[in-house]
Amino acid sequence: MVTTAPVEPRWAEWRRPGPTPAQRRSDVWVALCVVLGALGMTVLINSMGAFAFGGAPSLAEQLAWSVAVSLPLVVRRRYPLAVLLAVGALFIAAQARQTGDNLGPSVALFLAIFTVGAWERNRVVARWSRIGVIVVMFAWLGFSLVKFLVGPPYPFDDAAGPLDPVLASVLHGLAINLxxxxxxxxxxxxxxxSARREAELGHRAEQLRLSQAQNTRGAIVAERMRIARDLHDVVAHHVSVMGIQAGAARRVLDTDRDLAGTALRQVEETARVSIRELRGLLGVLRADPADQASDASSDELAAPDLDRLPELVATTRAxxxxxxxxxYxxxxxxxxxxxxxAYRVVQEALTNVVKHAGAHKVDLRVRYLDRAIEVEVADDGRGGTGRSSGGFGLLGMKERVAVHGGDLEAGPRRGAGYLVRATLPTTDTAEEPA
Known part of the structure; x- marks a missing residue:
């Protein structure tokens, strides 16, 4: 299944998702706490007689106003704009009735304004609705200040500061409200x-996860191709050798049993080597990465190197x-x-000689250059006829060499025969195969 990366949202137009059930339950508890706090403050204010406006209606009406102003907060994140308008209107109405407590309604109004800023999905509405409510509140404050200024003078018996007490009272009210x-x-x-940034981080994390998944799938595909090439090289070479040895044994079975026995022993040995290499490859497939790193024997079986070229030569000579x-x-x-x-290139080239070339002599040369290693397989066979034993032959050699940034030359020689020459960089900057 192909998974595509999520489309990059236009974050300037981001809309915050609605509240979760847990957040809705939290709103209920917050509203209840505000209601209880407002009721408690109303009882305390009435018990002290320290009314916010100097006088107040009955205690029952004050309690009713406390509940009415605070209760809309139950749905503040579901309907932030409606809650703001309701709380704002009830706030002014409660003050017009000169309720004894002003703290509870102020807390409700603060939460309503905050919630519109944090949760209203339409940012234009969020901005202008808050500005509109704040302007109305300052207009109401201005009206209250005018009533205070034109009303009976307040005595300010304990005033001792450098400012006029009336001016100080007006500035104090404006500063607190601002x-x-x-x-x-x-x-x-x-x-x-903050919520938008969290959404961006979540989006980036999802992009990273998908990118890592794609990279993992690419690595898996590359590893499968590598293993397919290795399996092809192992099977094609050893089966070709066994086929030729078994054919030779069959031809001399009735005339030279000793020679036939030698050929059959070579078939047996070649089969053992083939099984050993196949078992190593399959062990790599089954093992965990940590097990592979600690299992040196599996690495040796799955990854032959140049030290095993003599063994490969001996098998081909058989x-x-x-x-x-x-x-050199x-x-x-x-x-x-x-x-x-390099080993696999030589193995594939020798396999093709055994299967297709009709050659009698093969020349294998390994050259250690200053910054590279070169392997060359030349034969005296037919030359241009098909040399690839399936889809992974010559193509597999090209891919192996290309991984390291090397060069591969493969084609008929002048006169007769076929040449395969691979040059692989050995410097530290050479790329290792995936």
Whole structure:
């Protein structure tokens, strides 16, 4: 199944999802706490006689106003705009009735303004509705201040500051209300921005997860291709050799039993080697990465290197071919991936010679260059006829060499025969196969 990355949202137009059931339940508890707090403050204010406006209606009416102003908060995140308008209107109405407590209604109004800023999905409505309510509240404050100024003078018996007490009282009211409404507005805006950033982080995390999944699938596909090439190389080479040896044994079985026995022993040995390599590859497939890292024997079986070329040459000689193996330059350790690819190129080239070339002599040369290693397989066979034993032959060699940034030359030789030459970089910057 193909999984596509999520489309990048237009974050400037992001709409916050509605509240979860847990958040709705939280709103109910918050509203109940505000209601209980407002009721308690009303009882305390009445018990002290310290009314906010100097006088108050009956205690029952004050309690009713406390409940009415606070109760809409139950659905504040589901219907933030409606709650703000309801709480704002009830707040002014409660003050017009001169209820004794002003703290509870102020808390409800603060939460209503904050919730619109944090949860209203239409940001234009969120901005202007809060501004409109704040303007109305300041107009109501202005009306209250005018009534205070034109009303009977307040005695200010304990006034001792440098400012006129009336001016100080007006400035105090304006400063408190400005701080109150500004905090409600800004905290709501900050909550909305924080929610949007959290959504962006979640989106980025999902993109990263999908990208990692795609990379993992790509690595799996590449690993499967590598294993398919290895399986092809192992099976094609050893089965070809066994086929030729078994055919030779069949032809001389009645005339030379000793030679037939030798050929059959070669078939047996080749089969054991083939099974051992196949078992190593399948063990790698079954093992965990940590097990693979700690299991050196499995690594050796699954990843032959240049040290096993003599064994490969001996197996090929058993088919009746004359194989010359020579090394040029000073042998040195090469990266494991490069050694494996060089070995597999030689193995595939020798397999093709055994199966298709009709050759009598093969020349295998390994050259250690300054910054690379070169392997060359040349035969005296038919040359241009099909040399790839299926879809993973020549193509597999090209892919192996290309992984390391090397070069592969494969084609008929002048006169007769076929040449395969692979040059693989051995510097530290050479890319290891996936």
């Amino acid at each position: 701080l109150f409404f500004l905090a409600a507005y800004l905290f709501g805006e900050m909550a909305w921005v 088919t009746g071919l004359e194989v010359e193996h020579s090394t 330059g000073d042998p040195r350790p090469v990266p494991a991936g490069v050694a494996l690819s």
